[in-house]
Amino acid sequence: MHKKLVVFLLLAFLLLMAGLSIRAVNRLDHGSTREGTATIAVVQINGPIGGVSSWLEDSSSTAGDIMEAIRKAGKREDIKAVVVRIDSPGGSAGASQEIAMELDRLREKGKPIVTSMGDVCASGGYWIACSTDHIVANGASMTGSIGVIMQLSNLEGLYGKLGIRNQTIKSGEHKDMGSSARELSAEEEKILQALVDDSYQQFLEQVQKGRQEKIAADKLLEIADGRIFTGKQALELGLVDSLGNYYDAVQQAEKMAGIKGESKLEVINAFSWWDRFKLGMLNPNIFQQGGFAELKY
Amino acid sequence: MTLTEMVYGILFQPVSTLQYLSREKPLSRAMLVFVSVLLFNTLVNQAISMANIEELPFSLPVNLLWLFGLMGIIFSILLLFLTAGFFSLLSEVFFGRANASGLLVCLGFASVPGILGPPLQYAAILIKLPAGVVLFPLISIVWVMILQVMALRESLELDTGKAILLYIFPLLLVILFLAIITASFISSFPFAEL
Numbered sequence: 001m002h003k004k005l006v007v008f009l010l011l012a013f014l015l016l017m018a019g020l021s022i023r024a025v026n027r028l029d030h031g032s033t034r035e036g037t038a039t040i041a042v043v044q045i046n047g048p049i050g051g052v053s054s055w056l057e058d059s060s061s062t063a064g065d066i067m068e069a070i071r072k073a074g075k076r077e078d079i080k081a082v083v084v085r086i087d088s089p090g091g092s093a094g095a096s097q098e099i100a101m102e103l104d105r106l107r108e109k110g111k112p113i114v115t116s117m118g119d120v121c122a123s124g125g126y127w128i129a130c131s132t133d134h135i136v137a138n139g140a141s142m143t144g145s146i147g148v149i150m151q152l153s154n155l156e157g158l159y160g161k162l163g164i165r166n167q168t169i170k171s172g173e174h175k176d177m178g179s180s181a182r183e184l185s186a187e188e189e190k191i192l193q194a195l196v197d198d199s200y201q202q203f204l205e206q207v208q209k210g211r212q213e214k215i216a217a218d219k220l221l222e223i224a225d226g227r228i229f230t231g232k233q234a235l236e237l238g239l240v241d242s243l244g245n246y247y248d249a250v251q252q253a254e255k256m257a258g259i260k261g262e263s264k265l266e267v268i269n270a271f272s273w274w275d276r277f278k279l280g281m282l283n284p285n286i287f288q289q290g291g292f293a294e295l296k297y
Numbered sequence: 298m299t300l301t302e303m304v305y306g307i308l309f310q311p312v313s314t315l316q317y318l319s320r321e322k323p324l325s326r327a328m329l330v331f332v333s334v335l336l337f338n339t340l341v342n343q344a345i346s347m348a349n350i351e352e353l354p355f356s357l358p359v360n361l362l363w364l365f366g367l368m369g370i371i372f373s374i375l376l377l378f379l380t381a382g383f384f385s386l387l388s389e390v391f392f393g394r395a396n397a398s399g400l401l402v403c404l405g406f407a408s409v410p411g412i413l414g415p416p417l418q419y420a421a422i423l424i425k426l427p428a429g430v431v432l433f434p435l436i437s438i439v440w441v442m443i444l445q446v447m448a449l450r451e452s453l454e455l456d457t458g459k460a461i462l463l464y465i466f467p468l469l470l471v472i473l474f475l476a477i478i479t480a481s482f483i484s485s486f487p488f489a490e491l
Contacts, residue, residue, distance in 0.1 A: 003305040010304075017416035018337065020423070021344035 038080045038259045040250060041073040041268040045084060049091030049099070049124045061088060063095035069269035070102040074109050079266075081257035082106065082113045083249050084132055090123025090145065090297045093199055100131035100206065107133065112256035116249030117141040117240070122228055124297035126239070127203060130210025133256065135240040136249040137231030143239060146207060147226035148199040148297060150192060155180040200224075203297060207239075214238040300326055307406045311447055318406055319399035319452035327405030328374075334412045335373050339366040341415040348422045377404060387463055388453045396452045403448035410440040 421429025
């Protein structure tokens with residue numbers, strides 16, 4: 001009886017400390033050590049933006065997770081503003097558009113959104129930033145890269161050397177357009193160029209919509225050739241609103257939401273340690289799978 | 298002996314418990330206890346390492362923290378097997394006595410007090426007791442080391458002196474190795490002749 005009691009007390013202590021540890025790891029994982037009256041949600045967008053996440057990489061670049069986080073921020077009454085922290089060179093066009101659409105919907109609800117640029121916020125990352133109310137960049141942040149790219153590889157020669165013969169049975173002339181087993185025909189090149197042009201036009205419209213009265217349409221056309229800019233250059237061109245770091249972006253969000261004093265910060269799309277542990281164990285997809293021909297911002 | 302009795306025994310009646318463990322060799326329970334201690338400490342150590350961070354702007358790469366933690370656990374299990382085999386081999390060479398599986402079980406159970414160090418240290422951090430932050434893990438480490446020496450003594454049926462000698466033998470080897478390296482390094486200096 002005495003032995004059982006001692007072991008029971010020991011176990012109770014260990015369970016208590018395990019609970020406190022889990023709470024601490026979760027709390028810090030969400031960056032919520034700052035205490036304040038109102039909450040500012042931080043949505044992280046890290047790495048290439050896409051639809052699939054892998055085991056070792058942070059899934060904070062997956063459109064689904066980011067959209068869910070934005071929705072959560074919209075539903076929660078205690079969240080008064082959102083800071084979107086972007087450190088991404090861009091990625092899939094569709095995923096960037098999806099995220100930007102969710103941000104537009106959140107802005108319609110009246111919650112101010114501020115972008116904080118990390119090292120890189122280019123292409124698809126900048127597309128997303130254009131759907132926020134204010135963009136804060138570091139002087140040395142890399143941004144811009146307004147343009148669309150589609151890359152295809154023709155491995156016909158390699159297949160020939162390896163003795164691989166691809167056989168294609170298709171329902172229409174262009175069904176295997178972009179196949180690695182053959183050269184693109186002139187007509188197919190035209191079709192794909194039209195696709196890229198249309199997507200580029202959408203990008204221009206997005207920037208014009210997000211940067212209204214901050215950059216003229218003709219000036220935008222001049223610089224929207226895929227080139228990149230530093231945060232400082234981007235400020236001069238009107239692509240960003242101010243220079244500063246993450247905390248300047250938080251302060252801007254506080255100002256726009258009318259929050260007096262310091263706010264509580266919560267990284268809303270951070271996984272808990274258990275989620276990550278579980279995902280890591282159950283979904284060991286180390287390499288991300290992508291389509292052969294993908295439209296990218 | 299039930300698992301509860303084994304855990305209680307290793308903490309409060311280590312001699313008789315280690316004698317029982319080295320004789321009965323409950324390997325699966327020893328592994329269960331050893332892995333539980335490692336898993337628990339991995340979790341609490343994460344909380345400790347984060348306790349001094351005032352504010353995190355972004356989430357930590359917890360995936361990688363857990364990955365390193367898991368690698369540490371796997372490495373520790375391998376090390377436990379290697380240690381038991383190595384000490385048993387040394388004992389056989391020097392004293393003519395070997396009991397690798399018994400020693401493995403005893404060393405597994407000897408890790409039990411190690412489960413107290415990190416949570417007590419974390420508790421000391423939470424209640425702001427600076428002395429405890431240093432002392433609690435230190436006490437727990439010394440306790441584990443004493444139990445490891447006792448594990449050698451009981452499982453290999455050595456006296457305390459021989460068990461201590463066996464325990465510090467790898468350390469002595471390292472010191473000897475370092476002394477040889479240092480001596481050869483110093484001897485290569487071009488000293489001025491008087």
